[in-house]
Amino acid sequence: MILILKNGCPESVMTELTDRMQELGYIVNPIIGVEKTILAGIGGQEHDKVDAIEQLRAHEWIDDVLVITRPFKLVARDYRPESTVIDLGDGVTVGGNDICMMAGPCTVETEDQLMTIAAEVARSGAKVLRGGAYKPSTSPYSFQGLGIEALKMLRHAAQTYGLKVITEVMDPRKVELVSEYADILQVGTRNMQNYDLLREVGLGSRAVMLKRGMSAKIEEWLLAAEYVAAGGNERIILCERGVRTFETATRNTLDLASVPLVKSLSHLPVVIDPSQGTGRRDLVAALSKGAIAVGADGLLIEVHPNPDHALKDGAQSMTIQQYRDLIPALKRIASAVDRGLPLN
Amino acid sequence: MILILKNGCPESVMTELTDRMQELGYIVNPIIGVEKTILAGIGGQEHDKVDAIEQLRAHEWIDDVLVITRPFKLVARDYRPESTVIDLGDGVTVGGNDICMMAGPCTVETEDQLMTIAAEVARSGAKVLRGGAYKPSTSPYSFQGLGIEALKMLRHAAQTYGLKVITEVMDPRKVELVSEYADILQVGTRNMQNYDLLREVGLGSRAVMLKRGMSAKIEEWLLAAEYVAAGGNERIILCERGVRTFETATRNTLDLASVPLVKSLSHLPVVIDPSQGTGRRDLVAALSKGAIAVGADGLLIEVHPNPDHALKDGAQSMTIQQYRDLIPALKRIASAVDRGLPLN
Amino acid sequence: MILILKNGCPESVMTELTDRMQELGYIVNPIIGVEKTILAGIGGQEHDKVDAIEQLRAHEWIDDVLVITRPFKLVARDYRPESTVIDLGDGVTVGGNDICMMAGPCTVETEDQLMTIAAEVARSGAKVLRGGAYKPSTSPYSFQGLGIEALKMLRHAAQTYGLKVITEVMDPRKVELVSEYADILQVGTRNMQNYDLLREVGLGSRAVMLKRGMSAKIEEWLLAAEYVAAGGNERIILCERGVRTFETATRNTLDLASVPLVKSLSHLPVVIDPSQGTGRRDLVAALSKGAIAVGADGLLIEVHPNPDHALKDGAQSMTIQQYRDLIPALKRIASAVDRGLPLN
């Protein structure tokens, strides 16, 4: 930690500040210049000193506080140099050499709809069935999901076609219930900083997919993952789904640079959601290819037999035929970056 | 609702779309031009048709769907032309002619700290005591609040000095508990779209302060308020606390234009949080004046006797002396816009 | 300047880096910790070392470079503690105690239009007449301004009613011409980083109003002003006109916090453009009041007798009656912050 002092800082304050830094475990080097004086502190990790650092930042004689180390620990690549591979059982993994395809409807609507989609995506290389049972809707007058009925349908469809299940959980009170049916608990973009929910999924053992908040910095995203890990559950998959910018031609701006960046900072696998990331069916194929090319470990794609009758997000859902055509194109890209994309 | 069709749309599809619009209650006018064909639908409110509209947007022959009416209803100025005044009892109101000052520490730390601040802010015009009992912290290693102990201290300090209490609730399981101690339940920026929490506070009768999400559009903010209102609780105060932009010199970019804009769209009162809105103690006074000048109904200000020993957010906390000096300046501005700011 | 080295940096590299820092004039203090090693350099101002600093940032053994001092000099408050007052002659100043009102049409359309508006705004407290002669238009098919004819009309109208003239210059080849007719040269938001234009206006002696780029950080804005000052012309007025964010309900997000912030960093006066800043006529009055309350030195307001026949930006132009009604309201706010707003 480096404290940059304001001009004219009295010596007594410098002593006080040095003492405070020493109490925090820093070895303090005062460097007194003509224009600026700084107190440079060298010590261990700083992730557990955030409050103390913020206090110093508030000090009337301090111009700025510069922090040297990263604020997260358990999810950091420094902490665990090898990439984490999440094993979902039956040979399905996320973070290994194979790209993990996760596909399905935005929202579970009927048994028929779900079985049709599950059958098709299983045939076309998906390992994980996605589908919303509890839906976060911007409007209270919009469909909120079928709840437990949808969970049952998901489990049944997955079992029938040899798939794993991913579905969103929004309410800490529902974590236990959803964990009975799902192999991966999805924490959505709106809940990335819902700390009670993060703590709750961190206490369990189900794999967690943590979507990036729509205006979350990379560091904040990794800190949210740290909440889950700090609870004891390190089976975390990160999912980039586009961030909010000034651009309105796409629903979000998909930040593909986050993939190599996060993979250098953290050992966790990263998946891309090109459906939410663009909001436009006609862009999903291109961005799926881009995602694999930049190094993503998987894709989360919305598929619907009749997008214009989908209860939610039809505009960004691929048709079954489009999804089927996508797979061979993705296999070629995967192969060009030495990754696999096996059909079932 | 207006459907803009793609060129070459077959007549059979036009018939299908017309039928779908009529089923939704629209009177449909087809307008066939040389370059574009549109289906113009006139009907009632569209806030309860969001899903149907989204389905149409996903249709392969539809280029765009233009929606005419607003997606929210209960919180709209159209629905209730008179401004809502939230009565907190004992003559304390939000949304009336008087500016409502809410002040206190970011986080409740000790009985002593809280009593000192409460005494001072009560003396300097505050009607509501703020203070965090459950703190949303970006890092899991940061202080998370004293919980129920803090709630008790808040109630005690408020009673002693004739103040009302506002404090944040993050977990739907804690709404009942926090409602026992607080006069206003604050829903924080990270939870603006935590729908289970919104539903929970919407079922109660405690006033709710809904902070704008850090990247929420005005419309999404009002839709979040609509969730609370739709649950039966219309005692809602909106709070602008800055949005996230590319600028890093301030913690957030305080959007003061949102005040007159929201007040034209909605009947709900609007409060400004200049502490979070800037993140810098030295800017709080100026933005507080600006807030009243643009028409805010109240201010939510962080005050701490020793900001550089505050457990949280000291950098944006005013000292007690600064807060004391601020009040006469604010009274002058309030008076210049024909508002009151009575001392206790 | 502080260099944070990567773990395992060889001693020979540390020596090389120390030498490079010393060549730049720094006294170097190496601080070697268990987890991190840093080289802390203390020296003079760093504004003239930006390229050298960037080179170091590119070094393979350097993790980060932290810069201590500000990158601008001539426009900094540190350099000139007293606030700059721009004297436009005939008692008209910007940056003194009086709020300077600048008003007029977005675009000069006809002699009649301009004379009508000039007469009215002069009567209602304006000191400076605004009006576009060369218009930056997003579309090439949109009106581009009347050019020199408009300049002549502006000068004539201003002379008739005792006003000063502000108008935009976009092309470095036109700076000399526009300077013949205008008292203030406006550099627009799209040209804030048009360095050839900045250099050109910096060589002259006409006052320059530098609008903030639509996504410019405060620091970049002041560096653009530094370009003008470095050319020899220190008669610079800064103008905040809203920044681009995700919000679409207003044309821009007006950053009123920039006023007190810039005034603490720089000695230059700051003016607010609430017309561009909101894009909505119905919000201009409220934000004008807010601007004065936060400490702005002037306002730049679009006024048109028939906004729905304005050639440009009618949606954000006040009617003459609205402008007339605004002035007494602003005088009250100005008075509440001990500023004047004299009528002519």
Added chain:
Amino acid sequence: MILILKNGCPESVMTELTDRMQELGYIVNPIIGVEKTILAGIGGQEHDKVDAIEQLRAHEWIDDVLVITRPFKLVARDYRPESTVIDLGDGVTVGGNDICMMAGPCTVETEDQLMTIAAEVARSGAKVLRGGAYKPSTSPYSFQGLGIEALKMLRHAAQTYGLKVITEVMDPRKVELVSEYADILQVGTRNMQNYDLLREVGLGSRAVMLKRGMSAKIEEWLLAAEYVAAGGNERIILCERGVRTFETATRNTLDLASVPLVKSLSHLPVVIDPSQGTGRRDLVAALSKGAIAVGADGLLIEVHPNPDHALKDGAQSMTIQQYRDLIPALKRIASAVDRGLPLN
């Protein structure tokens, strides 16, 4: 064009508005509903009616104006369905089946530096040599480029190694000079809306690379291209180089979705600049692969023999070895999307 009227709009105003629409060439259909009345206008293209549309938007009885057609024409895919291929001579094209590699230093520094880099990039598949002669620098104290000397060196190096030249022009007065030496004139991100510059390059015949403004919407970017095309020069290459967002871990947020989106809207080729787009050397390789996978027609990459001695932007410059290693990886991706990337 569709006008949505405010409730209570008098019949006389409806007649006036209908007349105005008819004068603009629209066939007007009034649709009178219980809650809303709209005037639906069907006509030809609307790109030349922007001013008239804005005037209507300013009308006191109009709630909103919805525009149906796109505001650009010459650059639109509708206007010219076949993709444009820019022929630079000697078999070098941009927009054909082959990916066009453009590489070189950020800034031309010395004859030696440039010849070294040119030799190397020519050997590794580059067809175009990049290098700054006139540099836009945020600080006036930063290096501004070698000017005409650099132009001469670029031409000499290009001739020696069989390359074409791309370099930036910032000043309309320099367009003629730069055109003597360069095969492609680059208009930088800061000048995307410098209309006098756009007009000037539009009058010439040199190919123009138009970089996206750092906060430009796709539509604004295409309108800037329309300025160039409207001047007569349709040899335009678009270049996405990242947009400005709240994220600070990368210099910009590279919007790869813009590639397929722009290519659906426009017939112009699109190139990606991953160096500016990320600002980090360690991310350039991954994003280069992603760019080709999403359909980019070329790449613009910064290469320097000693990045930590580069006069500009070393942090984002690849070393020569890194560039050399990148090419085979890119060839594999290109091949996976049926594109070529021939070595020289």
